Amino acid sequence: MSDWDGRLYDKALGAYLGLAIGDALGATVEFMRPREIQAQYGVHRDIVGGGWLRLARGQVTDDTTMSLALGDALLLGGEEGLRGLAHGDTGLTRGIADAYVRWWRGKPVDCGHTCRRGILRYLHDGTLAGPLNEGDGGNGALMRNLPAALATLGDDALFEQLSLAQAHITHHHPLSDAATLGLGHLLRNQLSSDDPTLLNQTALQWVSTQPAFRFTPYPGRATAYVVDTVQTVLHHVTLHGFFEDALVATVNQGDDADTTGALAGMLAGARCGASGLPPRWLQRLQPAIVQAITDQTSGLLALAQRLSEAAHA
Protein backbone atom coordinates (compact mmCIF):
# COMPACT_ATOMS: atom_id res chain seq x y z
CA MET A 1 0.00 0.00 0.00
CA SER A 2 1.43 3.42 -0.93
CA ASP A 3 1.48 6.20 1.67
CA TRP A 4 -1.41 7.93 -0.06
CA ASP A 5 -3.47 4.68 -0.25
CA GLY A 6 -2.95 4.33 3.50
CA ARG A 7 -3.99 7.92 4.10
CA LEU A 8 -7.04 7.54 1.85
CA TYR A 9 -8.04 4.40 3.75
CA ASP A 10 -7.70 6.25 7.07
CA LYS A 11 -9.84 9.14 5.81
CA ALA A 12 -12.52 6.85 4.34
CA LEU A 13 -12.62 4.81 7.53
CA GLY A 14 -12.79 8.08 9.51
CA ALA A 15 -15.82 9.12 7.47
CA TYR A 16 -17.64 5.81 7.97
CA LEU A 17 -16.81 5.43 11.68
CA GLY A 18 -17.58 9.14 12.08
CA LEU A 19 -21.03 8.48 10.62
CA ALA A 20 -21.65 5.71 13.17
CA ILE A 21 -20.33 7.84 16.05
CA GLY A 22 -22.59 10.76 15.12
CA ASP A 23 -25.56 8.39 14.81
CA ALA A 24 -24.93 6.77 18.21
CA LEU A 25 -24.23 10.12 19.90
CA GLY A 26 -27.17 11.95 18.35
CA ALA A 27 -29.78 9.20 18.77
CA THR A 28 -29.92 9.89 22.52
CA VAL A 29 -31.36 13.34 21.87
CA GLU A 30 -33.30 12.69 18.66
CA PHE A 31 -36.60 14.63 18.55
CA MET A 32 -35.66 16.73 21.60
CA ARG A 33 -35.62 20.53 21.53
CA PRO A 34 -32.29 22.23 22.35
CA ARG A 35 -33.77 23.57 25.60
CA GLU A 36 -34.90 20.10 26.67
CA ILE A 37 -31.42 18.73 25.97
CA GLN A 38 -29.90 21.50 28.02
CA ALA A 39 -32.23 20.84 30.94
CA GLN A 40 -31.49 17.11 30.90
CA TYR A 41 -27.79 16.94 29.96
CA GLY A 42 -26.33 20.44 30.12
CA VAL A 43 -24.30 19.77 27.01
CA HIS A 44 -24.85 16.29 25.56
CA ARG A 45 -21.36 14.93 24.77
CA ASP A 46 -21.26 11.22 25.63
CA ILE A 47 -22.42 8.08 23.83
CA VAL A 48 -24.82 6.74 26.45
CA GLY A 49 -27.70 5.16 24.49
CA GLY A 50 -31.29 5.71 25.66
CA GLY A 51 -33.38 8.27 23.84
CA TRP A 52 -36.83 7.61 22.41
CA LEU A 53 -35.56 4.32 20.93
CA ARG A 54 -34.20 3.12 24.32
CA LEU A 55 -30.90 2.21 22.72
CA ALA A 56 -28.11 0.25 24.34
CA ARG A 57 -24.96 2.27 24.93
CA GLY A 58 -23.09 2.52 21.63
CA GLN A 59 -25.97 1.22 19.54
CA VAL A 60 -26.47 2.81 16.12
CA THR A 61 -29.72 3.32 14.18
CA ASP A 62 -30.98 3.19 10.60
CA ASP A 63 -28.52 5.83 9.40
CA THR A 64 -25.62 3.43 9.91
CA THR A 65 -27.39 0.13 9.28
CA MET A 66 -28.98 1.28 6.00
CA SER A 67 -25.55 2.48 4.88
CA LEU A 68 -24.19 -0.98 5.65
CA ALA A 69 -27.07 -2.52 3.67
CA LEU A 70 -26.17 -0.34 0.67
CA GLY A 71 -22.49 -1.20 1.04
CA ASP A 72 -23.28 -4.93 1.17
CA ALA A 73 -25.30 -4.68 -2.03
CA LEU A 74 -22.47 -2.81 -3.79
CA LEU A 75 -19.92 -5.42 -2.77
CA LEU A 76 -22.27 -8.20 -3.85
CA GLY A 77 -22.83 -6.53 -7.24
CA GLY A 78 -19.11 -5.87 -7.65
CA GLU A 79 -17.48 -4.37 -10.73
CA GLU A 80 -19.96 -6.08 -13.00
CA GLY A 81 -22.89 -4.47 -11.20
CA LEU A 82 -21.37 -1.00 -11.38
CA ARG A 83 -20.37 -1.35 -15.02
CA GLY A 84 -23.87 -2.58 -15.80
CA LEU A 85 -25.37 0.46 -14.07
CA ALA A 86 -23.25 2.72 -16.27
CA HIS A 87 -24.80 0.97 -19.30
CA GLY A 88 -28.39 1.25 -18.13
CA ASP A 89 -28.69 -2.20 -16.56
CA THR A 90 -30.98 -2.29 -13.49
CA GLY A 91 -29.44 -5.37 -11.86
CA LEU A 92 -27.40 -3.49 -9.28
CA THR A 93 -30.30 -1.18 -8.37
CA ARG A 94 -32.49 -4.24 -7.88
CA GLY A 95 -29.76 -5.73 -5.68
CA ILE A 96 -29.77 -2.54 -3.59
CA ALA A 97 -33.58 -2.58 -3.28
CA ASP A 98 -33.39 -6.23 -2.20
CA ALA A 99 -30.79 -5.30 0.42
CA TYR A 100 -33.13 -2.60 1.76
CA VAL A 101 -35.91 -5.22 1.94
CA ARG A 102 -33.63 -7.61 3.87
CA TRP A 103 -32.66 -4.73 6.14
CA TRP A 104 -36.32 -3.88 6.79
CA ARG A 105 -37.29 -7.52 7.39
CA GLY A 106 -34.49 -7.70 9.96
CA LYS A 107 -36.63 -5.42 12.16
CA PRO A 108 -34.33 -2.39 12.36
CA VAL A 109 -34.55 -0.29 15.50
CA ASP A 110 -36.01 2.58 13.45
CA CYS A 111 -37.16 3.23 9.89
CA GLY A 112 -38.28 6.56 8.48
CA HIS A 113 -41.74 6.92 6.98
CA THR A 114 -40.52 7.62 3.43
CA CYS A 115 -38.04 4.74 3.55
CA ARG A 116 -40.73 2.34 4.70
CA ARG A 117 -43.15 3.52 2.03
CA GLY A 118 -40.52 3.09 -0.71
CA ILE A 119 -39.51 -0.38 0.44
CA LEU A 120 -43.15 -1.47 0.60
CA ARG A 121 -43.77 -0.04 -2.89
CA TYR A 122 -40.85 -2.05 -4.27
CA LEU A 123 -42.15 -5.20 -2.56
CA HIS A 124 -45.62 -4.55 -3.95
CA ASP A 125 -44.89 -3.68 -7.60
CA GLY A 126 -41.16 -4.20 -8.12
CA THR A 127 -40.57 -0.62 -9.30
CA LEU A 128 -37.13 0.77 -8.52
CA ALA A 129 -38.24 4.40 -8.14
CA GLY A 130 -41.25 6.19 -6.79
CA PRO A 131 -42.90 9.03 -8.72
CA LEU A 132 -41.02 12.33 -8.78
CA ASN A 133 -41.64 14.73 -5.90
CA GLU A 134 -43.49 12.23 -3.79
CA GLY A 135 -43.09 12.79 -0.06
CA ASP A 136 -41.57 15.64 1.80
CA GLY A 137 -37.92 16.00 0.87
CA GLY A 138 -36.72 13.98 3.83
CA ASN A 139 -33.07 13.15 4.45
CA GLY A 140 -33.34 9.33 4.24
CA ALA A 141 -31.56 8.89 0.90
CA LEU A 142 -28.81 11.32 1.85
CA MET A 143 -28.10 9.68 5.20
CA ARG A 144 -27.13 6.30 3.70
CA ASN A 145 -25.16 7.32 0.60
CA LEU A 146 -21.58 7.10 1.93
CA PRO A 147 -20.86 3.62 0.46
CA ALA A 148 -21.80 4.93 -3.00
CA ALA A 149 -19.18 7.67 -2.62
CA LEU A 150 -16.49 5.14 -1.69
CA ALA A 151 -17.30 2.48 -4.31
CA THR A 152 -17.06 5.01 -7.17
CA LEU A 153 -14.05 7.09 -6.08
CA GLY A 154 -12.39 8.27 -9.27
CA ASP A 155 -15.56 8.26 -11.38
CA ASP A 156 -17.84 11.22 -10.67
CA ALA A 157 -20.39 10.36 -13.36
CA LEU A 158 -20.82 6.85 -11.98
CA PHE A 159 -21.06 8.27 -8.45
CA GLU A 160 -23.97 10.47 -9.51
CA GLN A 161 -25.72 7.68 -11.36
CA LEU A 162 -25.37 5.26 -8.45
CA SER A 163 -26.41 7.86 -5.86
CA LEU A 164 -29.61 8.74 -7.69
CA ALA A 165 -30.42 5.07 -8.32
CA GLN A 166 -30.12 4.14 -4.66
CA ALA A 167 -31.89 7.33 -3.57
CA HIS A 168 -34.92 6.98 -5.84
CA ILE A 169 -35.81 3.57 -4.43
CA THR A 170 -37.32 5.48 -1.51
CA HIS A 171 -36.87 9.24 -2.08
CA HIS A 172 -37.54 11.05 -5.35
CA HIS A 173 -37.42 14.75 -4.67
CA PRO A 174 -35.23 17.41 -6.32
CA LEU A 175 -33.83 18.73 -3.03
CA SER A 176 -33.08 15.22 -1.78
CA ASP A 177 -31.24 14.56 -5.04
CA ALA A 178 -29.31 17.83 -4.84
CA ALA A 179 -28.30 17.19 -1.23
CA THR A 180 -27.30 13.57 -1.86
CA LEU A 181 -25.06 14.56 -4.76
CA GLY A 182 -23.79 17.76 -3.14
CA LEU A 183 -22.73 16.30 0.20
CA GLY A 184 -21.31 13.31 -1.67
CA HIS A 185 -19.06 15.58 -3.71
CA LEU A 186 -17.98 17.46 -0.58
CA LEU A 187 -17.10 14.12 1.01
CA ARG A 188 -15.20 12.90 -2.06
CA ASN A 189 -13.22 16.14 -2.31
CA GLN A 190 -12.24 15.97 1.34
CA LEU A 191 -11.23 12.30 0.97
CA SER A 192 -8.96 13.18 -1.92
CA SER A 193 -7.09 15.94 -0.09
CA ASP A 194 -5.17 16.48 3.13
CA ASP A 195 -6.03 20.17 3.17
CA PRO A 196 -8.37 20.56 6.18
CA THR A 197 -9.72 23.88 4.86
CA LEU A 198 -10.99 22.28 1.64
CA LEU A 199 -14.35 21.35 3.15
CA ASN A 200 -15.14 24.98 3.98
CA GLN A 201 -14.13 26.18 0.52
CA THR A 202 -16.10 23.53 -1.33
CA ALA A 203 -19.16 23.90 0.93
CA LEU A 204 -19.33 27.63 0.20
CA GLN A 205 -18.86 27.00 -3.53
CA TRP A 206 -21.59 24.39 -3.52
CA VAL A 207 -24.22 26.52 -1.76
CA SER A 208 -23.48 29.36 -4.16
CA THR A 209 -24.79 27.05 -6.90
CA GLN A 210 -27.57 25.61 -4.68
CA PRO A 211 -28.89 28.61 -2.73
CA ALA A 212 -31.70 26.56 -1.12
CA PHE A 213 -29.01 25.07 1.15
CA ARG A 214 -27.30 28.36 2.13
CA PHE A 215 -26.37 28.03 5.79
CA THR A 216 -25.25 31.59 6.63
CA PRO A 217 -26.96 33.01 8.62
CA TYR A 218 -27.82 29.63 10.14
CA PRO A 219 -31.62 29.28 10.40
CA GLY A 220 -31.30 26.95 13.42
CA ARG A 221 -33.61 24.16 12.29
CA ALA A 222 -32.36 20.56 12.48
CA THR A 223 -35.35 18.56 11.26
CA ALA A 224 -35.35 15.60 8.85
CA TYR A 225 -36.31 17.96 6.01
CA VAL A 226 -33.23 17.68 3.85
CA VAL A 227 -32.65 21.45 3.69
CA ASP A 228 -32.72 21.80 7.50
CA THR A 229 -30.44 18.76 7.84
CA VAL A 230 -27.85 20.01 5.35
CA GLN A 231 -27.81 23.55 6.78
CA THR A 232 -27.25 22.20 10.29
CA VAL A 233 -24.47 19.86 9.20
CA LEU A 234 -22.62 22.39 7.04
CA HIS A 235 -22.97 25.20 9.57
CA HIS A 236 -21.36 23.14 12.32
CA VAL A 237 -18.68 21.28 10.35
CA THR A 238 -17.47 24.50 8.76
CA LEU A 239 -17.60 26.47 12.03
CA HIS A 240 -15.73 23.82 14.07
CA GLY A 241 -12.45 22.42 12.77
CA PHE A 242 -12.26 19.66 15.38
CA PHE A 243 -14.33 16.52 15.01
CA GLU A 244 -15.54 16.51 18.61
CA ASP A 245 -16.56 20.18 18.65
CA ALA A 246 -18.43 19.82 15.35
CA LEU A 247 -20.39 16.78 16.56
CA VAL A 248 -21.25 18.14 19.99
CA ALA A 249 -22.53 21.37 18.44
CA THR A 250 -24.53 19.47 15.82
CA VAL A 251 -26.32 16.98 18.05
CA ASN A 252 -27.15 19.60 20.68
CA GLN A 253 -29.42 21.20 18.06
CA GLY A 254 -31.62 18.17 18.77
CA ASP A 255 -34.47 17.20 16.43
CA ASP A 256 -33.10 14.75 13.82
CA ALA A 257 -29.89 14.63 15.83
CA ASP A 258 -28.85 11.09 14.90
CA THR A 259 -28.94 11.94 11.21
CA THR A 260 -27.39 15.40 11.47
CA GLY A 261 -24.81 13.84 13.79
CA ALA A 262 -24.14 11.01 11.32
CA LEU A 263 -23.62 13.38 8.38
CA ALA A 264 -21.49 15.81 10.39
CA GLY A 265 -19.46 12.82 11.59
CA MET A 266 -19.04 11.62 8.01
CA LEU A 267 -17.66 14.96 6.76
CA ALA A 268 -15.60 15.79 9.85
CA GLY A 269 -14.32 12.18 9.94
CA ALA A 270 -13.17 12.44 6.32
CA ARG A 271 -11.30 15.59 7.32
CA CYS A 272 -9.45 14.14 10.34
CA GLY A 273 -9.31 10.44 9.42
CA ALA A 274 -9.96 7.45 11.67
CA SER A 275 -6.69 8.14 13.48
CA GLY A 276 -8.10 11.54 14.52
CA LEU A 277 -11.41 10.29 15.98
CA PRO A 278 -11.86 10.68 19.75
CA PRO A 279 -10.96 7.28 21.29
CA ARG A 280 -13.60 7.60 24.03
CA TRP A 281 -16.32 7.66 21.36
CA LEU A 282 -14.77 5.03 19.12
CA GLN A 283 -14.46 2.62 22.04
CA ARG A 284 -18.16 3.02 22.83
CA LEU A 285 -19.37 1.78 19.44
CA GLN A 286 -20.50 -1.83 19.30
CA PRO A 287 -17.55 -3.99 18.12
CA ALA A 288 -19.64 -5.76 15.44
CA ILE A 289 -20.48 -2.39 13.86
CA VAL A 290 -16.84 -1.26 13.92
CA GLN A 291 -15.84 -4.56 12.30
CA ALA A 292 -18.52 -4.35 9.61
CA ILE A 293 -17.54 -0.75 8.80
CA THR A 294 -13.83 -1.59 8.69
CA ASP A 295 -14.38 -4.57 6.38
CA GLN A 296 -16.72 -2.63 4.14
CA THR A 297 -14.38 0.35 3.83
CA SER A 298 -11.57 -1.94 2.60
CA GLY A 299 -13.90 -3.74 0.22
CA LEU A 300 -15.45 -0.60 -1.25
CA LEU A 301 -12.09 1.14 -1.78
CA ALA A 302 -10.74 -2.01 -3.45
CA LEU A 303 -13.80 -2.06 -5.70
CA ALA A 304 -13.21 1.59 -6.68
CA GLN A 305 -9.56 0.79 -7.35
CA ARG A 306 -10.38 -2.17 -9.63
CA LEU A 307 -12.91 -0.07 -11.54
CA SER A 308 -10.50 2.79 -12.15
CA GLU A 309 -7.64 0.45 -13.09
CA ALA A 310 -9.88 -1.23 -15.66
CA ALA A 311 -10.99 2.18 -16.97
CA HIS A 312 -7.38 3.31 -17.45
CA ALA A 313 -6.04 -0.01 -18.76
Ligand code: MN
Ligand atom coordinates in the same frame (compact mmCIF):
# COMPACT_ATOMS: atom_id res chain seq x y z
MN1 MN B 1 -31.82 7.01 12.76
Ligand code: MN
Ligand atom coordinates in the same frame (compact mmCIF):
# COMPACT_ATOMS: atom_id res chain seq x y z
MN1 MN C 1 -32.87 10.39 12.36
